[in-house]
Amino acid sequence: MNATTVDPGTLNRGNADVRLARAALTRLMEPSDLAGLALISVAGPVDALALIRSGAESSAVLEQEMTAVLAETGAGRWPGLADALGRWRPRLADLAPERDLAVVERYGGGLLIPEDPAWPPALADLQLAEPIALWMRGRVLHLPEQRRCIALVGSRDSTSYGANATGEMAAALVQRGYTVVSGGAYGIDASAHRGALAAARQDPSYWGSVPQGRTGAGSGAGGVAQPPTLAVMAGGVDRFYPSGNEELLRTVTEQGAIVAEVPPGTNPTRYRFLQRNRLIAALCEVTVVVEARWRSGALNTAHHAAGLSRSVGAVPGSVYSANSAGCHRLLREGAAVCVTDAADIAELAGEAGSNLVPEQRGAPALHDGLGVEDLLLLDALPLHSATSVDKLSVVAGLGTASVLAGLGRLELLGLARRLDTGWKRGG
């Protein structure tokens, strides 16, 4: 573990039996195994694990309570507890939660559980699909407040346009005090982590003092620094996957953290990637898709975010780029807001004052505030030679009195000039 670690461990303290049971359950049950989560909800993690370990074929009382919990989520019919036990028990042989905890602690990490004060309240929005626990390793072992986390996600086969846009947005978001969350994959994910890390490197105060707005609320300890970036993984945190991102992910753990709901040694699978996406969406205030093809896993993250009533942004691109087609699809379907820079994203995250940003762009033209009559008159004023009030009246289609009053106003604004021979355009 790094010597300058800010957050020396809020994990692995207290609740030893609950932590051990949850560690075990993350191995027995796949992410979002609703029957499993219903069992934990009604029996508690320790008794749920004991039931699976016992030879019991089922339990009528538990099954009834689980059915009620599942019905609340609208899950509909389920095959029953006996079926579920048959699903979990084949994995009992591989179970060694103490070893798993030891592995992660050796990396300076640990297991964050819902019973910890640092458990992110944002995850409760997942309702029954709230993860059993989160395996973490890194410089910080808490998760920043949801309102300070922005997900930047996208395709693995990014273009240089997407990579540039992602990197610049990530860096600017970190400079604004946000944590950039992504999935550690190639392409857009990697650009997001890299941009965030680069911004933190360039800020000498980043890990020294704790600037305002960068205080993580997660640990409850106060004054804990906000990590520049988090990678939420589909496989175990003991390995850096994909291997081509090993160096990058190592740096992410040195400066931020990596997180997974599956235990060490777990391979990422398609199913786990899809479930991992719901965690990214739940942990973040805003999910931004920078580049995505018409069908892309990044769209799945965006749909999760929308389902959780989180804000979704999409970065536009060329209509000729297949890598932007998914973003345009989100925009077209009204599933995402168009964002072009970190300021747009901060506005989506509800940053105070930034609602004014659009109005400030571009210098207003002097004639923007003119009334219709003054605009007609300005159009009628010749640029070079002077003209008479009568002529202006004909050209502008205004009465003489209106022309005289309007010339006075335009002269004040420097838009009309009075010469001996008449009037011309000012400026």
Place this chain on the structure above:
Amino acid sequence: MNATTVDPGTLNRGNADVRLARAALTRLMEPSDLAGLALISVAGPVDALALIRSGAESSAVLEQEMTAVLAETGAGRWPGLADALGRWRPRLADLAPERDLAVVERYGGGLLIPEDPAWPPALADLQLAEPIALWMRGRVLHLPEQRRCIALVGSRDSTSYGANATGEMAAALVQRGYTVVSGGAYGIDASAHRGALAAARQDPSYWGSVPQGRTGAGSGAGGVAQPPTLAVMAGGVDRFYPSGNEELLRTVTEQGAIVAEVPPGTNPTRYRFLQRNRLIAALCEVTVVVEARWRSGALNTAHHAAGLSRSVGAVPGSVYSANSAGCHRLLREGAAVCVTDAADIAELAGEAGSNLVPEQRGAPALHDGLGVEDLLLLDALPLHSATSVDKLSVVAGLGTASVLAGLGRLELLGLARRLDTGWKRGG
């Protein structure tokens, strides 16, 4: 006038005195002169002109009725009829409506008035700001139905990206039987007209038979061909403005038409450009902004369209292009729908069946329809060496019965293969 003209003139027939009066009024009153339009509304065009020509200082009866008409539009207080007469009368000296009509007829054009059967009903949505009349010249002297007209508008200083996208969309829209409407300016407007003309040139049947969906309803004559493009001008139709577009606008009149609410000889002014934009918006089912800076007249057209409850589209582009900033602004503010090609635009225009377009893009992955258990099982199946049902049960986290049933389903789909030694990925 071109020898193959399809629509030999629905204009300039009947209503001679009304036509002459409206021709005169378009010179006395600027576009959207609400007091003038209120006067025409209550007195009729012939008496309105007679009043302006008379020496009368005002008319208490007319002023009262005009006030009522203006109040209906929410126009609020107005300076009164005497003031308005003072505005119109300076232009009486230049009045020669017979000459104006003769000029336009010499070009094979004429004046379309609300009393003509060919007057576009779409313009009624402008309420009191409906134009006094429309000066036209071209191959067709009617306006196509609103539902078959698409406006493509944008900045004068377009990029090659914007020019390409505009040209391709315009051509594809004409191929679908739409008329592309724009403002005849440099940049995006010119690309829109050019793309539309190119598509018409490539279609040998374009001006021969009348394909379905290309029948203009405007003239009421039936079987009138749909022009590929229309230019709505801010100045008179007797001149091709800007001069750099002279050749292009000449071709537009040969293949389509140019239209203006101001009489021959009128210069375009800033005010008239802004008013011209409301006509483009009113005549079209959809207004698409292809490229626009943060502040751009094209946004004004879009806002007019939205105000008329017409659909608005915006074409996305690079976040680094200042020429797309206005489009992104419209998207961000929810004022436009993201459109990337003619199919998207046709869908906005309500084209039948095109709602299905998005679902057809991109080949669906074979595993898209799989349930969660089959997806878990597919992820667990090794690609190369075969594995046992028990091993699959552990890896997938599924009971043995679920594994066996799932393997059966995956085998049917060709996704699993049974070997002597066990099971592996199929395909």
